Amino acid sequence: MTTVYFEDIKIGDFAEYGKTITEADVLLFSAVSGDNNPVHLNQSYAEQSAFKTRIAHGMLTASLISTVVGTRLPGEGTIYLSQSTRFKAPVQLGETVTARATVAELFPEKKRVRFITECRVGDKVVLEGESLVLAPSRG
Amino acid sequence: MTTVYFEDIKIGDFAEYGKTITEADVLLFSAVSGDNNPVHLNQSYAEQSAFKTRIAHGMLTASLISTVVGTRLPGEGTIYLSQSTRFKAPVQLGETVTARATVAELFPEKKRVRFITECRVGDKVVLEGESLVLAPSRG
Numbered sequence: 001m002t003t004v005y006f007e008d009i010k011i012g013d014f015a016e017y018g019k020t021i022t023e024a025d026v027l028l029f030s031a032v033s034g035d036n037n038p039v040h041l042n043q044s045y046a047e048q049s050a051f052k053t054r055i056a057h058g059m060l061t062a063s064l065i066s067t068v069v070g071t072r073l074p075g076e077g078t079i080y081l082s083q084s085t086r087f088k089a090p091v092q093l094g095e096t097v098t099a100r101a102t103v104a105e106l107f108p109e110k111k112r113v114r115f116i117t118e119c120r121v122g123d124k125v126v127l128e129g130e131s132l133v134l135a136p137s138r139g
Numbered sequence: 140m141t142t143v144y145f146e147d148i149k150i151g152d153f154a155e156y157g158k159t160i161t162e163a164d165v166l167l168f169s170a171v172s173g174d175n176n177p178v179h180l181n182q183s184y185a186e187q188s189a190f191k192t193r194i195a196h197g198m199l200t201a202s203l204i205s206t207v208v209g210t211r212l213p214g215e216g217t218i219y220l221s222q223s224t225r226f227k228a229p230v231q232l233g234e235t236v237t238a239r240a241t242v243a244e245l246f247p248e249k250k251r252v253r254f255i256t257e258c259r260v261g262d263k264v265v266l267e268g269e270s271l272v273l274a275p276s277r278g
Contacts, residue, residue, distance in 0.1 A: 057202070058219045063196070067174040082222075122160065
């Protein structure tokens with residue numbers, strides 16, 4: 001666990017978290033969220049869908065961004081204020097997603113940081129958006 | 140599982156999904172997302188934080204909105220395009236969250252639906268935002 005204080009954060013700084021999205025992740029995410037849409041759970045159904053195979057929940061992919069800001073930059077002590085996510089492409093089971101948050105704007109009076117956020121599978125952007133957080137401060 | 144076709148959706152229609160956020164949910168969400176921030180997992184740490192006790196991941200609460208649009212309205216066949224979330228208040232373990240998505244705008248040429256989304260604990264709004272989805276169509 002890391003803490004990067006507001007005073008030490010610069011525009012352009014970034015952090016990443018990468019994870020292979022396993023079948024177990026998708027089953028557990030369905031259990032926790034209640035989202036049991038068959039495109040996530042039913043291979044026969046999913047093969048007949050536009051996606052051609054089971055895909056991960058979009059919000060599962062999005063949760064990796066929360067991991068970046070909540071555990072790496074700014075990390076421990078961060079208060080998450082908002083997140084926007086645009087789902088650009090599906091993530092299949094077994095694919096490895098890398099989430100990145102890049103500092104785009106700093107608000108010194110409120111210790112807030114705006115990040116541009118992105119998740120990729122290889123070179124393909126599967127999710128993009130923005131985060132706004134309240135960073136821990138030395139002050 | 141439900142499907143409500145684009146042609147049958149009207150502005151003001153809404154659906155809900157309610158769930159008690161258990162300790163198990165938070166542990167599993169940490170495992171799936173990789174977000175092991177101690178404010179979610181370490182009661183001693185959390186008691187010293189601004190939150191005074193362990194809280195659920197904001198994206199866990201947000202995932203309940205995905206459940207509403209992916210399983211209830213429009214439900215099966217929905218393609219999730221984007222989600223915005225503003226985290227307004229923490230959710231403690233054991234609290235019951237109700238997620239609601241209300242149809243705010245219809246785009247007939249693209250079969251898209253914009254929802255106003257909200258999660259509450261009792262009367263308190265803990266999360267608010269918007270969803271944009273591609274709804275299944277009879278056409």
